[in-house]
Amino acid sequence: MTTIRPFETGDWPTLWPIIEAIFRAGETYAVPRHISEQDAHRMWIELPRAIRVVVDAQGEAIGSYYLKANQSGPGDHVANCGYVVAAHARGQGIAGAMCKHSLTLARELGFTAMQYNLVVASNTVAIGLWQKHGFTIAGTLPLAFRHPEQGLVDAHVMYRLL
Amino acid sequence: MTTIRPFETGDWPTLWPIIEAIFRAGETYAVPRHISEQDAHRMWIELPRAIRVVVDAQGEAIGSYYLKANQSGPGDHVANCGYVVAAHARGQGIAGAMCKHSLTLARELGFTAMQYNLVVASNTVAIGLWQKHGFTIAGTLPLAFRHPEQGLVDAHVMYRLL
Numbered sequence: 001m002t003t004i005r006p007f008e009t010g011d012w013p014t015l016w017p018i019i020e021a022i023f024r025a026g027e028t029y030a031v032p033r034h035i036s037e038q039d040a041h042r043m044w045i046e047l048p049r050a051i052r053v054v055v056d057a058q059g060e061a062i063g064s065y066y067l068k069a070n071q072s073g074p075g076d077h078v079a080n081c082g083y084v085v086a087a088h089a090r091g092q093g094i095a096g097a098m099c100k101h102s103l104t105l106a107r108e109l110g111f112t113a114m115q116y117n118l119v120v121a122s123n124t125v126a127i128g129l130w131q132k133h134g135f136t137i138a139g140t141l142p143l144a145f146r147h148p149e150q151g152l153v154d155a156h157v158m159y160r161l162l
Numbered sequence: 163m164t165t166i167r168p169f170e171t172g173d174w175p176t177l178w179p180i181i182e183a184i185f186r187a188g189e190t191y192a193v194p195r196h197i198s199e200q201d202a203h204r205m206w207i208e209l210p211r212a213i214r215v216v217v218d219a220q221g222e223a224i225g226s227y228y229l230k231a232n233q234s235g236p237g238d239h240v241a242n243c244g245y246v247v248a249a250h251a252r253g254q255g256i257a258g259a260m261c262k263h264s265l266t267l268a269r270e271l272g273f274t275a276m277q278y279n280l281v282v283a284s285n286t287v288a289i290g291l292w293q294k295h296g297f298t299i300a301g302t303l304p305l306a307f308r309h310p311e312q313g314l315v316d317a318h319v320m321y322r323l324l
Contacts, residue, residue, distance in 0.1 A: 023235075030237030073185075074308040075192030075280055075317070112314075113306060117279075118237055139301015139319050144275060146236040152274075155237070157301050157319050 002094065004101050007051035007064070012041065014061040015053065018086045019044060026148045028126070029082070030118050033148075044082070050105060054085075054094055062089040065098045067105055070115045079111035079162075095126070099133045107162045114160055120145050121154040134160045164256065166263050169213035169226070174203065176223040177215065180248045181206060188310045190288070191244070192280050195310075206244070212267060216247075216256055224251040227260045229267055232277045241273035241324075257288070261295045269324045276322055282307050283316040296322045 007015075019040055026033040031043070044066050045051055054063035063085040070080035081102045085094045106114055114135075119127055121140065131137075138159040143152040169177075181202055188195040193205070206228050207213055216225035225247040232242035243264045247256045268276055276297075281289055283302065293299075300321040305314040 026236055030233035030235050032235040035235070071192035071280060071306075073192050073194040073197075074188055074310075075306060077308060077314075078303070078306050113304070115303065115306070118233060137301070138303055139299070139321075141240070141277065141300055141319070141321050142275070142323060144233075144237060144240050144277070144321075146239060148236075157303070159301075159303050159306075161304060 001057045002062070002092075002097070003055050004052050004098065005055065007045065007053050011053050011061050011064075012045065015044075015064050015084075016040065018061070018064070019084050021087060022084050028120055028123055030145065049109065052098070052101065052105070054089075054098060056089070062086045063094045063098060065102050067102055067109070069111070070117065077111055078113040078115050079106040079109070080115055080117065081106075096129055096133065099129065103133065103160075103162060112162050114162060116156075116158040118145060119156040119158050120147065121156060122147060122150055127156065127158070130158050136160065163219045164224070164254075164259070165217050166214050166260065167217065169207065169215050173215050173223050173226075174207065177206075177226050177246075178202065180223070180226070181246050183249060184246050190282055190285055192307065211271065214260070214263065214267070216251075216260060218251070224248045225256045225260060227264050229264055229271070231273070232279065239273055240275040240277050241268040241271070242277055242279065243268075258291055258295065261291065265295065265322075265324060274324050276324060278318075278320040280307060281318040281320050282309065283318060284309060284312055289318065289320070292320050298322065 048066035048068040050067045065083040069076040070078045135158040137156045141155045144155040147153045210228035210230040212229045227245040231238040232240045297320040299318045303317045306317040309315045
Protein backbone atom coordinates (compact mmCIF):
# COMPACT_ATOMS: atom_id res chain seq x y z
CA MET A 1 0.00 0.00 0.00
CA THR A 2 1.49 3.27 -1.07
CA THR A 3 0.25 6.77 -0.40
CA ILE A 4 0.92 10.02 -2.27
CA ARG A 5 1.04 13.04 0.02
CA PRO A 6 2.53 16.56 0.10
CA PHE A 7 6.27 16.93 0.69
CA GLU A 8 7.40 17.53 4.26
CA THR A 9 10.80 18.97 5.19
CA GLY A 10 11.80 15.73 6.90
CA ASP A 11 11.42 13.81 3.61
CA TRP A 12 14.49 15.33 2.00
CA PRO A 13 17.16 13.08 3.63
CA THR A 14 15.33 10.06 2.22
CA LEU A 15 14.44 11.65 -1.12
CA TRP A 16 17.83 13.09 -1.98
CA PRO A 17 19.60 9.72 -2.41
CA ILE A 18 16.76 8.61 -4.71
CA ILE A 19 17.01 11.78 -6.79
CA GLU A 20 20.81 11.79 -6.62
CA ALA A 21 21.16 8.28 -8.04
CA ILE A 22 18.99 9.23 -11.03
CA PHE A 23 20.76 12.54 -11.71
CA ARG A 24 24.22 10.95 -11.32
CA ALA A 25 23.31 8.21 -13.80
CA GLY A 26 22.71 10.96 -16.37
CA GLU A 27 20.40 8.83 -18.51
CA THR A 28 17.07 10.61 -18.23
CA TYR A 29 17.22 14.19 -16.89
CA ALA A 30 18.70 17.31 -18.52
CA VAL A 31 20.33 18.15 -15.19
CA PRO A 32 24.08 18.40 -14.57
CA ARG A 33 25.25 14.92 -13.48
CA HIS A 34 27.35 16.42 -10.70
CA ILE A 35 24.66 18.83 -9.45
CA SER A 36 25.09 19.77 -5.78
CA GLU A 37 22.55 18.70 -3.20
CA GLN A 38 21.71 22.39 -2.66
CA ASP A 39 20.98 22.99 -6.36
CA ALA A 40 18.94 19.80 -6.57
CA HIS A 41 16.94 20.91 -3.53
CA ARG A 42 16.25 24.25 -5.17
CA MET A 43 15.20 22.58 -8.41
CA TRP A 44 13.00 19.84 -6.92
CA ILE A 45 11.67 21.47 -3.73
CA GLU A 46 12.04 25.26 -3.75
CA LEU A 47 11.17 26.37 -7.29
CA PRO A 48 8.21 24.13 -8.22
CA ARG A 49 4.61 24.98 -7.51
CA ALA A 50 3.93 21.66 -5.73
CA ILE A 51 5.85 18.61 -4.55
CA ARG A 52 4.37 15.23 -3.73
CA VAL A 53 5.96 12.20 -2.11
CA VAL A 54 5.08 8.52 -2.43
CA VAL A 55 5.44 6.63 0.82
CA ASP A 56 5.24 2.88 1.30
CA ALA A 57 3.25 1.01 3.95
CA GLN A 58 6.02 1.71 6.49
CA GLY A 59 5.84 5.46 5.74
CA GLU A 60 9.18 5.52 3.93
CA ALA A 61 9.55 7.81 0.92
CA ILE A 62 10.06 5.77 -2.26
CA GLY A 63 9.21 8.32 -4.93
CA SER A 64 8.44 11.95 -5.61
CA TYR A 65 7.26 14.34 -8.25
CA TYR A 66 7.33 18.09 -8.68
CA LEU A 67 4.82 20.18 -10.61
CA LYS A 68 5.46 23.64 -12.02
CA ALA A 69 4.51 25.93 -14.87
CA ASN A 70 6.56 24.96 -17.91
CA GLN A 71 6.81 28.54 -19.17
CA SER A 72 6.06 32.01 -17.82
CA GLY A 73 3.47 34.63 -18.72
CA PRO A 74 1.26 33.63 -21.66
CA GLY A 75 2.59 30.07 -21.45
CA ASP A 76 2.08 29.49 -17.73
CA HIS A 77 -1.13 27.45 -18.11
CA VAL A 78 0.94 24.47 -19.27
CA ALA A 79 2.33 22.36 -16.43
CA ASN A 80 5.55 20.39 -16.29
CA CYS A 81 6.43 17.54 -13.93
CA GLY A 82 9.43 15.44 -13.04
CA TYR A 83 9.17 12.04 -11.37
CA VAL A 84 11.60 9.80 -9.48
CA VAL A 85 11.17 6.29 -8.09
CA ALA A 86 13.65 4.56 -5.78
CA ALA A 87 15.52 1.72 -7.50
CA HIS A 88 14.18 -0.88 -5.05
CA ALA A 89 10.57 0.21 -5.69
CA ARG A 90 10.43 0.02 -9.48
CA GLY A 91 8.10 -2.23 -11.44
CA GLN A 92 5.21 -1.61 -9.01
CA GLY A 93 3.35 1.00 -11.02
CA ILE A 94 4.55 3.90 -8.89
CA ALA A 95 5.55 6.14 -11.80
CA GLY A 96 2.17 5.59 -13.41
CA ALA A 97 0.39 6.35 -10.14
CA MET A 98 2.37 9.59 -9.81
CA CYS A 99 1.65 10.56 -13.41
CA LYS A 100 -2.09 10.06 -12.88
CA HIS A 101 -1.94 11.94 -9.57
CA SER A 102 -0.05 14.84 -11.14
CA LEU A 103 -2.57 15.19 -13.95
CA THR A 104 -5.35 15.54 -11.38
CA LEU A 105 -3.31 18.00 -9.31
CA ALA A 106 -2.45 20.06 -12.38
CA ARG A 107 -6.14 20.35 -13.24
CA GLU A 108 -6.94 21.35 -9.64
CA LEU A 109 -4.27 24.07 -9.80
CA GLY A 110 -5.83 25.46 -12.98
CA PHE A 111 -3.40 24.17 -15.59
CA THR A 112 -4.96 23.17 -18.91
CA ALA A 113 -2.14 21.13 -20.43
CA MET A 114 1.00 19.27 -19.42
CA GLN A 115 4.31 19.07 -21.26
CA TYR A 116 7.46 17.00 -20.84
CA ASN A 117 10.25 18.86 -22.59
CA LEU A 118 12.85 16.17 -23.05
CA VAL A 119 11.89 12.51 -22.93
CA VAL A 120 14.98 10.59 -23.99
CA ALA A 121 14.03 8.45 -26.99
CA SER A 122 15.93 5.46 -25.60
CA ASN A 123 13.71 5.56 -22.49
CA THR A 124 11.00 3.46 -24.13
CA VAL A 125 9.43 2.36 -20.84
CA ALA A 126 8.75 5.98 -19.87
CA ILE A 127 7.45 6.88 -23.33
CA GLY A 128 4.99 3.99 -23.26
CA LEU A 129 3.87 4.93 -19.77
CA TRP A 130 3.25 8.57 -20.65
CA GLN A 131 1.36 7.52 -23.78
CA LYS A 132 -0.80 5.23 -21.63
CA HIS A 133 -1.64 8.35 -19.59
CA GLY A 134 -2.77 10.34 -22.59
CA PHE A 135 0.44 12.00 -23.74
CA THR A 136 1.44 12.06 -27.38
CA ILE A 137 4.84 12.70 -28.90
CA ALA A 138 4.35 16.30 -30.08
CA GLY A 139 7.74 16.26 -31.75
CA THR A 140 11.20 14.74 -31.76
CA LEU A 141 14.41 16.71 -31.21
CA PRO A 142 17.25 15.06 -33.14
CA LEU A 143 20.33 14.32 -31.02
CA ALA A 144 19.16 16.62 -28.23
CA PHE A 145 20.46 14.45 -25.35
CA ARG A 146 23.94 13.12 -24.58
CA HIS A 147 23.42 9.65 -23.17
CA PRO A 148 26.39 8.38 -21.14
CA GLU A 149 26.54 5.05 -23.03
CA GLN A 150 24.64 5.70 -26.25
CA GLY A 151 26.08 9.13 -27.05
CA LEU A 152 23.85 11.66 -28.79
CA VAL A 153 20.28 10.41 -28.86
CA ASP A 154 16.96 11.92 -29.90
CA ALA A 155 14.52 13.30 -27.35
CA HIS A 156 10.77 13.72 -27.54
CA VAL A 157 8.57 16.59 -26.48
CA MET A 158 5.47 14.95 -25.02
CA TYR A 159 2.24 16.82 -24.42
CA ARG A 160 -1.37 16.44 -23.46
CA LEU A 161 -4.33 18.70 -22.83
CA LEU A 162 -6.04 18.34 -19.44
CA MET B 163 24.41 49.83 -42.71
CA THR B 164 23.89 47.85 -39.56
CA THR B 165 26.49 46.14 -37.40
CA ILE B 166 26.10 43.27 -34.92
CA ARG B 167 28.43 43.53 -31.95
CA PRO B 168 28.68 42.35 -28.31
CA PHE B 169 26.41 44.00 -25.73
CA GLU B 170 27.88 46.89 -23.75
CA THR B 171 26.45 48.11 -20.44
CA GLY B 172 25.53 51.47 -21.97
CA ASP B 173 23.21 49.75 -24.48
CA TRP B 174 20.59 48.84 -21.90
CA PRO B 175 18.75 52.22 -21.71
CA THR B 176 18.17 51.98 -25.48
CA LEU B 177 17.47 48.25 -25.55
CA TRP B 178 15.03 48.08 -22.66
CA PRO B 179 12.25 50.12 -24.37
CA ILE B 180 12.57 47.85 -27.44
CA ILE B 181 12.35 44.69 -25.32
CA GLU B 182 9.68 46.20 -23.07
CA ALA B 183 7.33 47.01 -25.94
CA ILE B 184 7.54 43.41 -27.18
CA PHE B 185 7.05 41.83 -23.74
CA ARG B 186 4.18 44.20 -22.86
CA ALA B 187 2.42 43.33 -26.14
CA GLY B 188 2.36 39.70 -24.98
CA GLU B 189 2.05 38.28 -28.47
CA THR B 190 5.30 36.39 -28.94
CA TYR B 191 7.24 35.65 -25.74
CA ALA B 192 6.37 33.35 -22.85
CA VAL B 193 7.41 36.10 -20.45
CA PRO B 194 5.11 37.83 -17.93
CA ARG B 195 3.64 40.87 -19.71
CA HIS B 196 4.26 43.04 -16.66
CA ILE B 197 7.81 41.81 -16.04
CA SER B 198 9.98 44.33 -14.17
CA GLU B 199 12.93 45.98 -15.87
CA GLN B 200 15.19 44.21 -13.36
CA ASP B 201 13.81 40.76 -14.19
CA ALA B 202 14.02 41.48 -17.92
CA HIS B 203 17.64 42.55 -17.47
CA ARG B 204 18.39 39.32 -15.66
CA MET B 205 16.69 37.27 -18.36
CA TRP B 206 18.17 39.03 -21.41
CA ILE B 207 21.57 40.20 -20.13
CA GLU B 208 22.68 38.38 -16.97
CA LEU B 209 21.65 34.75 -17.47
CA PRO B 210 22.46 34.09 -21.13
CA ARG B 211 25.83 32.89 -22.37
CA ALA B 212 26.15 35.73 -24.93
CA ILE B 213 24.30 38.91 -25.92
CA ARG B 214 24.62 40.70 -29.22
CA VAL B 215 23.29 44.12 -30.26
CA VAL B 216 22.40 45.41 -33.72
CA VAL B 217 23.32 49.05 -34.19
CA ASP B 218 22.40 51.25 -37.13
CA ALA B 219 24.70 53.56 -39.10
CA GLN B 220 24.42 56.16 -36.34
CA GLY B 221 25.47 53.63 -33.72
CA GLU B 222 22.00 53.40 -32.15
CA ALA B 223 20.82 50.02 -30.88
CA ILE B 224 17.87 48.77 -32.96
CA GLY B 225 17.87 45.07 -32.08
CA SER B 226 19.36 42.41 -29.86
CA TYR B 227 19.57 38.70 -29.31
CA TYR B 228 20.65 36.48 -26.46
CA LEU B 229 22.11 33.01 -26.74
CA LYS B 230 22.08 30.38 -24.00
CA ALA B 231 21.96 26.64 -23.46
CA ASN B 232 18.35 25.51 -23.77
CA GLN B 233 18.75 22.80 -21.13
CA SER B 234 21.34 21.82 -18.53
CA GLY B 235 23.67 18.86 -18.21
CA PRO B 236 23.23 16.25 -20.96
CA GLY B 237 21.08 18.71 -22.93
CA ASP B 238 23.38 21.73 -22.79
CA HIS B 239 24.77 21.30 -26.30
CA VAL B 240 21.49 22.64 -27.71
CA ALA B 241 21.36 26.43 -27.88
CA ASN B 242 18.37 28.73 -27.51
CA CYS B 243 18.05 32.34 -28.66
CA GLY B 244 15.61 35.19 -28.34
CA TYR B 245 15.53 38.13 -30.76
CA VAL B 246 14.02 41.63 -30.63
CA VAL B 247 13.88 44.36 -33.29
CA ALA B 248 12.77 47.95 -32.65
CA ALA B 249 9.37 48.73 -34.18
CA HIS B 250 10.82 51.47 -36.41
CA ALA B 251 13.49 49.11 -37.79
CA ARG B 252 11.32 46.20 -38.94
CA GLY B 253 11.09 44.98 -42.52
CA GLN B 254 14.80 45.49 -43.12
CA GLY B 255 15.98 41.93 -42.65
CA ILE B 256 17.37 42.53 -39.17
CA ALA B 257 15.77 39.50 -37.55
CA GLY B 258 17.11 37.28 -40.32
CA ALA B 259 20.58 38.80 -39.97
CA MET B 260 20.50 38.14 -36.21
CA CYS B 261 19.30 34.57 -36.75
CA LYS B 262 22.16 33.86 -39.17
CA HIS B 263 24.64 35.56 -36.81
CA SER B 264 23.41 33.55 -33.84
CA LEU B 265 23.76 30.25 -35.71
CA THR B 266 27.41 31.06 -36.41
CA LEU B 267 28.01 32.17 -32.83
CA ALA B 268 26.35 29.03 -31.46
CA ARG B 269 28.67 26.88 -33.57
CA GLU B 270 31.69 28.89 -32.38
CA LEU B 271 30.63 28.34 -28.78
CA GLY B 272 30.44 24.59 -29.35
CA PHE B 273 26.68 24.10 -29.56
CA THR B 274 25.54 21.45 -32.03
CA ALA B 275 21.85 22.33 -32.38
CA MET B 276 19.47 25.22 -31.77
CA GLN B 277 15.93 25.08 -30.43
CA TYR B 278 13.10 27.60 -30.15
CA ASN B 279 10.74 26.31 -27.50
CA LEU B 280 7.58 28.26 -28.19
CA VAL B 281 7.02 29.88 -31.57
CA VAL B 282 3.45 31.15 -31.55
CA ALA B 283 1.63 29.56 -34.49
CA SER B 284 -0.03 32.87 -35.37
CA ASN B 285 3.42 34.44 -35.84
CA THR B 286 3.69 33.24 -39.44
CA VAL B 287 6.34 35.78 -40.42
CA ALA B 288 8.71 34.47 -37.76
CA ILE B 289 7.99 30.83 -38.63
CA GLY B 290 8.78 31.47 -42.31
CA LEU B 291 11.95 33.29 -41.38
CA TRP B 292 13.22 30.52 -39.11
CA GLN B 293 12.41 27.94 -41.78
CA LYS B 294 14.41 29.98 -44.29
CA HIS B 295 17.33 29.68 -41.87
CA GLY B 296 17.14 25.92 -41.68
CA PHE B 297 14.73 25.32 -38.79
CA THR B 298 11.93 22.83 -39.03
CA ILE B 299 8.80 22.55 -36.93
CA ALA B 300 9.78 19.62 -34.70
CA GLY B 301 6.32 19.59 -33.17
CA THR B 302 3.23 21.58 -32.35
CA LEU B 303 1.92 22.18 -28.83
CA PRO B 304 -1.87 22.55 -28.93
CA LEU B 305 -3.16 25.71 -27.22
CA ALA B 306 0.15 26.29 -25.44
CA PHE B 307 0.08 30.11 -25.70
CA ARG B 308 -2.51 32.66 -24.53
CA HIS B 309 -2.55 35.34 -27.21
CA PRO B 310 -4.03 38.66 -25.99
CA GLU B 311 -6.44 38.92 -28.94
CA GLN B 312 -6.68 35.40 -30.31
CA GLY B 313 -6.93 33.56 -26.99
CA LEU B 314 -5.40 30.10 -26.72
CA VAL B 315 -3.29 29.37 -29.79
CA ASP B 316 -0.92 26.59 -30.77
CA ALA B 317 2.84 26.99 -30.50
CA HIS B 318 5.61 25.25 -32.38
CA VAL B 319 8.88 23.81 -31.17
CA MET B 320 11.39 24.67 -33.90
CA TYR B 321 14.79 23.00 -34.16
CA ARG B 322 17.84 22.62 -36.33
CA LEU B 323 21.18 20.90 -36.12
CA LEU B 324 24.26 23.12 -36.55
